[in-house]
Amino acid sequence: MELKGTRVYVENLGCAKNQVDAEVMLHALVKAGCVAVETADGADVVLVNTCGFIEPARKESIDTFFALREQYPAAKVVLTGCLSQRYGKELDKELVEADGIFGNRDLRQIVPFVRRLLQSSRPVEFPTYPLITEEDDTRGTLFNYPGSAYLKISEGCDHRCRYCAIPLIRGSLRSRPAEAILAEAARLVSSGVKELNLIAQDLAAYGTDLGDHSSRFLHLLESLAALEGDFRIRMLYIHPDAFPQDLPRIVAANPKIIPYFDIPFQHASPQVLKHMGRVGDKDSYLRLLASIRKELPEATFRSTIMLGFTGEDESTFAELKEFLTKAQLDWVGTFIYSREEDTPAYKDRTAAEHRKVAKQAARWQKELEAVQDPIAKARLARFVGKELDVLIEELVEGEDLAIGRTIHQAPEVDGLTVVMGRDLVPGQIMRCGITRVNGIDLEAIPVASVKVREGLSR
Numbered sequence: 331m332e333l334k335g336t337r338v339y340v341e342n343l344g345c346a347k348n349q350v351d352a353e354v355m356l357h358a359l360v361k362a363g364c365v366a367v368e369t370a371d372g373a374d375v376v377l378v379n380t381c382g383f384i385e386p387a388r389k390e391s392i393d394t395f396f397a398l399r400e401q402y403p404a405a406k407v408v409l410t411g412c413l414s415q416r417y418g419k420e421l422d423k424e425l426v427e428a429d430g431i432f433g434n435r436d437l438r439q440i441v442p443f444v445r446r447l448l449q450s451s452r453p454v455e456f457p458t459y460p461l462i463t464e465e466d467d468t469r470g471t472l473f474n475y476p477g478s479a480y481l482k483i484s485e486g487c488d489h490r491c492r493y494c495a496i497p498l499i500r501g502s503l504r505s506r507p508a509e510a511i512l513a514e515a516a517r518l519v520s521s522g523v524k525e526l527n528l529i530a531q532d533l534a535a536y537g538t539d540l541g542d543h544s545s546r547f548l549h550l551l552e553s554l555a556a557l558e559g560d561f562r563i564r565m566l567y568i569h570p571d572a573f574p575q576d577l578p579r580i581v582a583a584n585p586k587i588i589p590y591f592d593i594p595f596q597h598a599s600p601q602v603l604k605h606m607g608r609v610g611d612k613d614s615y616l617r618l619l620a621s622i623r624k625e626l627p628e629a630t631f632r633s634t635i636m637l638g639f640t641g642e643d644e645s646t647f648a649e650l651k652e653f654l655t656k657a658q659l660d661w662v663g664t665f666i667y668s669r670e671e672d673t674p675a676y677k678d679r680t681a682a683e684h685r686k687v688a689k690q691a692a693r694w695q696k697e698l699e700a701v702q703d704p705i706a707k708a709r710l711a712r713f714v715g716k717e718l719d720v721l722i723e724e725l726v727e728g729e730d731l732a733i734g735r736t737i738h739q740a741p742e743v744d745g746l747t748v749v750m751g752r753d754l755v756p757g758q759i760m761r762c763g764i765t766r767v768n769g770i771d772l773e774a775i776p777v778a779s780v781k782v783r784e785g786l787s788r
Contacts, residue, residue, distance in 0.1 A: 344381025476757030638691030
């Protein structure tokens with residue numbers, strides 16, 4: 331069936347890796363003749379690219395589907411992505427309102443899937459991964475704000491943390507060919523992207539599924555930094571148990587690599603971490619942070635902390651608070667453990683036991699946030715009075731204001747920088763003076779004596 335003129339809208343949910351998948355699928359459909367539309371109003375096909383990682387994300391995915399289904403009854407509304415991949419058979423039987431269901435592996439198959447969808451059938455398909463050399467990760471429209479893009483270097487994960495459903499959803503580690511990554515990076519930079527945000531389940535694991543099973547991440551990172559162009563590279567998510575010892579030295583030697591480290595510690599007690607399937611503790615993590623700061627004193631750190639997991643009690647929580655106090659991290663996201671079926675940790679406790687523990691974890695979450703909030707504000711305060719480059723992302727309608735980010739703020743997850751001034755252009759870099767901290771955000775004004783730059787500086 332001819333797809334020419336078919337209007338397609340993508341409602342993307344979940345993580346940055348899911349976003350890249352959505353961009354790839356949309357590009358494939360546009361290449362086949364479809365027209366990408368910015369809203370579901372008037373769309374012929376609505377793809378709800380779902381997240382299936384934890385219970386709240388699954389609920390959001392289903393709620394979003396039903397909202398779109400009700401609002402646009404004439405459209406073909408289908409589920410794609412992680413929830414579809416993980417629970418496809420169940421959704422096929424129970425979610426009869428869906429016009430189709432598509433997984434998250436061989437994204438090339440979205441084109442024949444939509445063809446079948448428009449032929450009045452109800453396709454339910456979960457294609458397996460193709461050969462890694464046959465994947466087509468070409469993208470056109472990016473869902474980021476102007477000036478930045480996510481660059482996926484691998485898929486899946488081999489770490490097998492006991493709580494994590496990622497191997498169930500995404501499978502084992504699949505490292506993309508370096509030449510494909512470098513070619514995509516070059517295309518993005520040539521299109522005006524000034525910030526490449528590297529993503530994977532664990533960046534440092536890149537290449538461990540190939541050849542001698544050793545990490546090839548540092549070599550890839552240096553190769554990316556050697557590309558021509560005025561751009562910067564941000565690293566997102568490096569597993570603390572496999573942190574490359576030479577990484578800080580490489581970052582310090584290369585101004586294109588942002589000294590931003592996203593290290594998901596998850597906890598600080600060896601008792602809890604052992605139950606998680608991890609090997610660290612607060613002392614080894616503090617040594618890691620100290621070693622990075624020795625090489626890069628102005629480094630920015632982000633982490634996530636899980637509360638309510640097996641083995642957590644008053645004493646382990648006290649260890650966690652002590653760790654955060656000593657670690658002095660810039661950004662910390664806390665969340666309550668979601669008991670995921672088919673993961674090794676699922677049988678650690680019953681549903682009733684989990685509900686009880688989750689209530690205590692919610693109280694500890696507030697206590698932990700009270701510890702971290704003043705640390706985050708103090709870390710932000712070090713920028714007041716300094717000049718930093720700000721990537722302008724969005725203008726505030728009706729105001730002489732724009733929203734942007736410094737290199738110390740990753741997209742989506744960290745605070746923002748509010749820039750007060752006129753003639754600000756999304757996608758450009760403006761040298762700004764930081765005037766104050768406002769909650770988790772910075773406020774700034776352009777430095778009149780410095781022209782708009784085409785790259786980010788530290």
